[in-house]
Amino acid sequence: MDITAAVARGAQVPLALETITLEEPRADEVVVRIVATGVCHTDLVTKSVFPPELPIVLGHEGSGIVEQIGSAVTDVKVGDHVLLTYGSCGTCTQCTTGAPSYCEQFVMLNTSGGRTDFTSPLSIGGERVMGAFFGQSSFATHVLVGRRNVVVVDDDVDLVACAPFGCGxxxxxxxxxxxxxxxxxxxxxxxxxxxxxxxxxxxxxxxxxxxxxxxxxxxxxxxxxxxxxxxxxxxxxxxxxxxxxxxxxxxxxxxxxxxxxxxxxxxxxxxxxxxxxxxxxxxxxxxxxxxxxxxxxxxxxxxxxxxEGSCDPQEFIPQLIAWHRAGKFPIEKISRQYPFSEINTAMHDAEIGATIKPILVLPTAD
Ligand SMILES: NC(=O)c1ccc[n+]([C@@H]2O[C@H](COP(=O)([O-])OP(=O)(O)OC[C@H]3O[C@@H](n4cnc5c(N)ncnc54)[C@H](O)[C@@H]3O)[C@@H](O)[C@H]2O)c1
Ligand SMILES: [Zn+2]
Ligand SMILES: [Zn+2]
CATH class of the missing domain: 3.40.50.720 (NAD(P)-binding Rossmann-like Domain)
Structure with a gap:
């Protein structure tokens, strides 16, 4: 499918909103329409200091609504509201002992910009664009993520306010x-x-x-x-x-x-x-x-x-949501919302410290 994503092509080049092709989901993958995405300091550093491979779509604090699921996904449904988080393999010693942020595949799954088999779900006119940054590349209208990147939340969770829960x-x-x-x-x-x-x-x-x-x-x-x-x-x-x-x-x-x-x-x-x-x-x-x-x-x-706070996101993100619901975690006091079209302003404001936690809000589906 065709989506819109903010493509990074160089340290000093502003991100450009481009039409880009997203692959169909593999068996264990999920397509999510992005509602909002935080900007993390790691996005800034990756763009300006050490991009793994260019071009790349950054962004790794996404939230959204599931649009498609792969054939082997049984516990996430189309229409589910989700917060996205980092990727982990689910089978290594760290993952199976409750410490997925120390997954043996962490670097490959999160900072390489691609999947573990070096493929990327994104391309423009056949040219590969790295599109699995932290398993997400959420500076986009849609993402293709692994099942383990997805934390299903209740429909009444504020997907904009809570978007950055999955990383920073x-x-x-x-x-x-x-x-x-x-x-x-x-x-x-x-x-x-x-x-x-x-x-x-x-x-x-x-x-x-x-x-x-x-x-x-x-x-x-x-x-x-x-x-x-x-x-x-x-x-x-x-x-x-x-x-x-x-x-x-x-x-x-x-x-x-x-x-x-x-x-x-x-x-x-x-x-x-x-x-x-x-x-x-x-x-x-x-x-x-x-x-x-x-x-x-x-x-x-x-x-x-x-x-990543040594946390298992499937357990800790619900804890953060519970604190937020109870008024004990007023994340709104440190965040500022920007339309997706103003992504370069949001990145700049994070860089110079004018905004503590920028949140990009994507255009609605209709
Ligand atoms: N380990 C992880 O899993 C993980 C995840 C997310 C972010 N990070 C990293 O965490 C770091 C912080 O991220 P952030 O989004 O909060 O960045 P940020 O830029 O919002 O915050 C850094 C703060 O440090 C302050 N600061 C700088 N120099 C200082 C000094 N000499 N004395 C006191 N304060 C000083 C700045 O004013 C700023 O408020 C970054 O390096 C980011 O890449 C790590
Ligand atoms: Zn693992
Ligand atoms: Zn981050």
Missing amino acids: VQTGAGAVANVMRPAPHESIVIFGAGGVGMSALLAARALGVENVVAVDLSAERLAVAKELGASTVIDGAAEDVVAQVQAATGGGATFALDTTAANPVIANALLALAPRGTLVLVGLGEAAMEFEIGHLTGNGKAVRGCI
Whole structure:
């Protein structure tokens, strides 16, 4: 079928809305008409720094309505409302032990831009266009996704507001809920109050954690963090960030989250922890950094990474929806909607920090 998609053809070239051909679904695939899609920092970095292969359609925080199902799909129906998430194989050791974000095929399924057999469902006049970014390529009117990319939700779920749950939101919220698992009396410091950091803050508050410190360079973002329930906000440019975190947390935070991917910030995050504290890293930044081993051994601190909030989306996205329904996860306060035709403005606003979480709204079907 012919669809419209935003095609990336180069780092400095704006995305162009083009008519493009989408293959028929294979046995285990599903065609979804996209209702909305978030813009994640990973879309920006992939476009500007390391696209796997060009041209490519990016986008991986889609939501929509199922239009077609493959012959082997039995638990998703045409008309189902769905949120889309990252791909996982479903059969490897990680997938079968409840940790699909560490799937052995994660890179191939999510960041290669193609399926595991190197094919792509998209083409223009016979020319291949990469169209399986995070199994989705949701900057498009329709996507062809694997069954495991689909989380079926109730028909009354707000598909626009909740679109970004499948990547940036579950990454931050899951880092708190699934990796830190804080008790309400424990403290968390979040470095970087962007889409991921704010989602971590919302999850911490939803879990009843009262002492949540947010650090960012933007006064506007810190004001939003305060409104969302941060107990203390700190200017990341201050000389004494570590001392300020220690003061706010009674000597050091139980947990720290770094979303900035900046090595000096990661070093400060480690220093700002209490003894036996844990630093969780999620950002895509420099490939390596040095730190003092004695600082870990002498204090019992831990550093660990986390992909997609270490969550199983089939379980965690319904949890996020339940929090949202209960008014405990006001994602609307950090998002701004743009028509699909303004995708380059949305990408630009995310890049310069003018919008925390852009959500593109696709034209309706009729
Ligand atoms: N691991 C995963 O599964 C996963 C998933 C989604 C996103 N990511 C990555 O997470 C990171 C964050 O994504 P995002 O969408 O929240 O990005 P974002 O740009 O919205 O947020 C980053 C924030 O860090 C702040 N910041 C930058 N330098 C700082 C400093 N020195 N001190 C304090 N704050 C500083 C910025 O002002 C911004 O608010 C990105 O690297 C993204 O690629 C990882
Ligand atoms: Zn797997
Ligand atoms: Zn993402």
